[in-house]
Amino acid sequence: MRTLLSKQIANSKTFKNQLLGWSKQFREVIFLDSNQYHQRYSDYDCVLAVEAFTSIKTDYHNAFEDLKQYQSQARDWLFGYLSYDLKNDVEDLRSNNFDGLQFADLFFFQPKKIFLIKNNTVEIQYLRLCDDEMEEDFKAILSYTETVHHQASQAIQQRISKENYLAKVARMLEYIHRGDIYEANFCMEFFAENVTINPIEIYSKLNSISKPPFAVFFKNNDHFLLSASPERYLRKEGTKIISQPIKGTAKRFNDSVLDEKAKVDLVQNPKERSENIMIVDLVRNDLSRTATKGSVQVEELCGIYSFEQVHQMISTIVSEVDTATPVVDILRTTFPMGSMTGAPKISAMKIIEELEETKRSLYSGAVGYFTPNGDFDFNVVIRSILYNAQNRYLSFSVGSAITSQAVPEQEYEECLLKAKAMFEVLK
Template identity: 45%
Template sequence: MKHNSYVYPIPNPLWIEKLCRWADFHFNFFAYTNGNNHEYPESPFTTKFYAGNRQLAEVEIWSETTHIKKVGIIGYDFKNRLEKLESKNPAFFDLPEVCFFTPSFSLELLGEKIFSAVELTEEFWKAIEEIPLPTQSTTSCSVFPQITREQYLFTVKTIQDHIIEGNTYESNFCQAYSGGFDTWDPIAAYFKLNELSSMPFSALFKAKSNWLVSASPERYLKRTGNKIIAQPIKGTIKRGESAAEDLHNKETLANSEKEQAENLMITDLMRNDLSMVSKTGSVNVTELFGIYPFPKVFQMISTITSELKDDVTFSDIIQASFPMGSMTGAPKIRTMEIIEELESFKRGWFSGTFGVIEENGDFDFSVIIRSIIADIELKKLYFGVGSAITFDADAAQEYDECILKAKAILEVLSGK
């Protein structure tokens, strides 16, 4: 959008939150994406804002002839349309498996400037400025884990038995926290979460009464022309409290044979997925086991790129690669069956994907992790955390990793 002629300064630091509150009042759907200026391979999310009232029918989402911008979510349970799979675990509340809208209003925010394809009227600026910010936002919500630590440890042992039997090599087992509330402010929760844990794929998404408050560190897929990029994350360690401890933890993760083995399995899985829609010989691992710093953790990230076959569609790419291997394990289909047997909840939007499809077919999608999912009308919310279970995984350490991943969200929901 930066080539468009209308450029404005961002009036003040609170203006973006006011913009979101204005959109919440006027639109059924809106989204705000924020890359937080991360130095991320192949770039983080661009910082953009979209709002609209028209939800897309599924035929429009998958259509290659409908050249409109599309913003939205594909939930994890969309897997059941791609393979002979089921989702029988209880849902915290109903969510659409696929939910996209087309924006009637959009902005790009770069540095201290706003870029717009249309001239912004005085009435618009006045309306945003007059939006009141709450003096005391409610982000607190009592949440409870759906399984105990003992149940978690027992389930890890069950997965390792499956590994011994040859049913899976690696399974991403997830647990959930859920809660209810009288009042809860998703916009305030987003800005607080982004302050605590500013991530390269941060996003706030409203779809009528459903909300996604996301601090995702992970890209699912990005398409630029005929180039496709996947960036699975496998490997986590906490940040140190001193520079020396920070460096030690970073080197510990970088040299961990266990974490490398986990990462390599998913990298190979993604290479195989992309090969189905890519030109022969074009799939390359451009970075293996890269270590990247985030506010509370270091992550091990690998980057796979390829050149798409001619006439490959968005639907073809989703069919070949969804759900992302980092949230399932390998082999993918049998492992998803095991996950369904052992998890206690229907994932819904968690571990699905959120993103934007441009008018020309380019797109960028994140993995929905480190994210709160809420229904404001039903006054319920939940979030999930997981880790990769392998044969040599230590169940207690995996549980601690889940708690580490949940830390920023729990701080937001504590209301402190």
């Protein structure tokens, strides 16, 4: 049973910063921030979960079945992540590329302490703890002050050179022209070795310049995710399932006329639209595996949404599921998300593994939560920095969708555009 306490806060932005700073004392932390981005599907402006009462941590072998048992037995709030390499549990695939991060393939925890913020109200839920502790923690959060340190610049290296990147995209185009795939999301890693960072400071900078709807600060002991993701993977509201893949990117401009033109050009770009529509078809197929008959619908096709750094093309696909459908099965039958793989999905994942040089780890995976009544909400881990504090390895990856219309030089420039915010906060 959880003890509930509701509190009013004078300034939600200030309180969120204090809450995040206060959380760093705990071994397990997930901080989710919508940055008050206007969106149709949302329960909270911000959520913090800390301190594991129980947890599950595993590699990809039988991972979804283990999570299914854990979630069905807990029937409580669970927070955690699904790494991209859980594809190896879903299909007969392998991941043999270099892994400098060493994240577990799956991790979820049942938090002792949860804070749910909506407007100027915070609902506090503690597991098997007394009211006095909740009041004391609330006072400690309100009095928290952060000491700001000047972060040293990090020497970022590029795993795949530009020349090699162009050659790999040319190779992928050969696969497309041969008919093996229609589209694949090809990614490359930027990394730094022997570095020490302040993860909360880096996350705060990244979040402040991006202001995305699915920002995440995640900590599990020495493993950190600092994410400015604009993309939702999958959400469950009762019997309704919502997927919102992003495919299509355009640079933003300070000049309002140029910025509006960039949006119009994105709307009219046949290559970007075809990318998006291919993934919409893939998502429709994935959702149909658990949907009730005839319930899969495209709610919005190729909508344009503006963020601090870029304009994005986003589609919304929905379905209905039977109440008896296990919630983890809905994730398993749609994972990994189509926007980060390609079509056909299995062939694309095999080619991705062949041409990429780094194990994706949590990048291209998902972070989110299950509610006690079996609803869930998960983002797509993109525009994110991953950090292993123990081996002092830092990594971020970016990618783009390769179709038959792809121009390798332009794909490379799109990757650099997506990497801009990460470079900015690290340099």
